[in-house]
Amino acid sequence: MKKIVPILLKHIDTFLAAALGFYFVIELTKHGGIGISPDSIMYTSVARNLTTGNGFLQFDGKPLTMFPVAFPYFLHLIMLISRQDIVSIAPYVTATLFAANIFMAGYILEKTKLPHQLYKIALLLLIITNPALLEVYTMLWSETLFIFLVLLFLLIQQQYLQSKSFKYLLFTAVIAGIAAITRYAGITLIATGCFILLFAGNGSLKKRWISSILFGSISSSFLFINLFSNFLQSGYLTGKRLPADTSFLDNLSLYGKVLGSWLGFANSGLFFSVTLGIMVIFIIGIYLITAMIYQKNNIGIITFAESFLLIYILFILISSTFSNYDDINNRLLAPVTIPFFISIGAALKQSALIQKKFVRLNSILVSIIALMALIGNLQTDATTLQNNHEAGIGGYSEDYWKESPILHFIKSTSFADTASLPIYSNDNAAIYYFTGKKMKTLPELTHKRELDLFLQTNALYVVWLNSGDNPDLIEQDEMSKIKKCIPIHTFADGTIYKCLTEEPPIIQKELNP
Numbered sequence: 001m002k003k004i005v006p007i008l009l010k011h012i013d014t015f016l017a018a019a020l021g022f023y024f025v026i027e028l029t030k031h032g033g034i035g036i037s038p039d040s041i042m043y044t045s046v047a048r049n050l051t052t053g054n055g056f057l058q059f060d061g062k063p064l065t066m067f068p069v070a071f072p073y074f075l076h077l078i079m080l081i082s083r084q085d086i087v088s089i090a091p092y093v094t095a096t097l098f099a100a101n102i103f104m105a106g107y108i109l110e111k112t113k114l115p116h117q118l119y120k121i122a123l124l125l126l127i128i129t130n131p132a133l134l135e136v137y138t139m140l141w142s143e144t145l146f147i148f149l150v151l152l153f154l155l156i157q158q159q160y161l162q163s164k165s166f167k168y169l170l171f172t173a174v175i176a177g178i179a180a181i182t183r184y185a186g187i188t189l190i191a192t193g194c195f196i197l198l199f200a201g202n203g204s205l206k207k208r209w210i211s212s213i214l215f216g217s218i219s220s221s222f223l224f225i226n227l228f229s230n231f232l233q234s235g236y237l238t239g240k241r242l243p244a245d246t247s248f249l250d251n252l253s254l255y256g257k258v259l260g261s262w263l264g265f266a267n268s269g270l271f272f273s274v275t276l277g278i279m280v281i282f283i284i285g286i287y288l289i290t291a292m293i294y295q296k297n298n299i300g301i302i303t304f305a306e307s308f309l310l311i312y313i314l315f316i317l318i319s320s321t322f323s324n325y326d327d328i329n330n331r332l333l334a335p336v337t338i339p340f341f342i343s344i345g346a347a348l349k350q351s352a353l354i355q356k357k358f359v360r361l362n363s364i365l366v367s368i369i370a371l372m373a374l375i376g377n378l379q380t381d382a383t384t385l386q387n388n389h390e391a392g393i394g395g396y397s398e399d400y401w402k403e404s405p406i407l408h409f410i411k412s413t414s415f416a417d418t419a420s421l422p423i424y425s426n427d428n429a430a431i432y433y434f435t436g437k438k439m440k441t442l443p444e445l446t447h448k449r450e451l452d453l454f455l456q457t458n459a460l461y462v463v464w465l466n467s468g469d470n471p472d473l474i475e476q477d478e479m480s481k482i483k484k485c486i487p488i489h490t491f492a493d494g495t496i497y498k499c500l501t502e503e504p505p506i507i508q509k510e511l512n513p
Helices: 004-010 012-028 038-051 070-082 086-112 117-128 131-137 143-163 166-180 184-199 205-234 248-262 270-294 301-322 330-354 356-391 405-412 428-435 448-456 476-482
Strands: 423-425 459-465 483-491 494-501
Touching: 012 086, 012 117, 012 131, 012 356, 038 070, 038 086, 038 428, 070 086, 070 143, 086 117, 086 131, 086 143, 086 301, 086 330, 117 330, 117 356, 131 143, 131 248, 131 330, 131 356, 143 166, 143 184, 143 301, 143 330, 166 184, 166 205, 184 205, 184 301, 248 270, 248 301, 248 330, 270 301, 270 330, 301 330, 405 428, 405 459, 405 483, 405 494, 423 428, 428 459, 476 483
Parallel strands: 423 459
Antiparallel strands: 459 494, 483 494
16 A cells, blocks of 8 residues: 555546546536447447347348447447446446546656656646547547557557567557457557567567567457458458548648647648648658667657557548548547647657757747647537537437437337338438337448349338438439339428339439449
């Protein structure tokens, strides 16, 4: 006990920050519970199927391929331990992960040896109030576990380079492997580990190559098994992916805007956001090159964090230019939030060492930027808190969905259970989540096989939810052109149609735009 008390006192600011982060998540989810999105429904349905012994199946009975397996399995383990459904206890699970992340961030910042303890406190405040992190940790998303694994990886990687013990190399490989099957973007953590092992430390080149190859082989085996299983079950490695619809310049601008918002520069213009984005990549790149050449024997956890920051950013920029997913936003960049602020802490230390006579000027400038960022964070968080308390977190946790007339009809009547015709919907995830009923999803115009099946079915029902509109799927006006759709039940928030085949079906939109 005598040894624990000094440790607690030394890191009291970190403990308080972690407790505050835990409280923020609980408070933000107080009204309607954890935030739920279509992704969340996929995760929870697989976790429930695992718990009931049905394997890695989604709510629609299809194998999980669009997302990797680790996060649903993690939710399944939580359900086994707690003996409660994951949705009901999710706020406490994500709040605990957030608090753990803040604690690890505080520990890493302590290792940075900042010029003043106030810098550490300021950076911790920017982390716990960061809208990107609070958005992620108030939703049931795989990023909650992924970010935790990233920070844990950085800490254990440092232990390996200090001790050269095989067990730490094995630990880091396993953590990176689990991260890669938590989010497919976890391949960046494998790349980070290989990069660090190959270029950091003072061992011989042969030993560094062996360590890097060994680490890469063990960690990537997790992903290889997951992808191979996906291919055997569905014919796709990571599900069906569409080509990108945003340019590299657009993605660079979006990424720069997100970083700018973290520093208090909300709604920044194209020039500022692109310049900021390029500057971060350039500065981190120069620092890493310098560290590998001149500080090779003194590389630590800060360099690891910056390596992951750079590799992850480049991966997101490049992959979003070739593959179509959400525009670069807070959620996509949330995994580098803490490494980003850790890098700022390292820059503050370097600035103090190089320009001692300008320390006061730098302190004033940094304080102004930190204050602007903190004020911006608090304003955003206050608005989010008010909205959440009034109507629940955006997504399926909003009160709107719980009061939906069409969902109440589907849940309380035998329509979906006794219908002799196939039932499609533009939001089958919402219908499953709120009613427990299973329906097919409307096909995308770019997926010819599913579209042909939809066209060739002579009679079917379509449950159309007004708030479930998805531009990738057949839209209402397009549906009326390829089918004769008759409303049989009309509600304030949706319509149930009986659709019959028109001869011949005509589609106005190209199948492969």
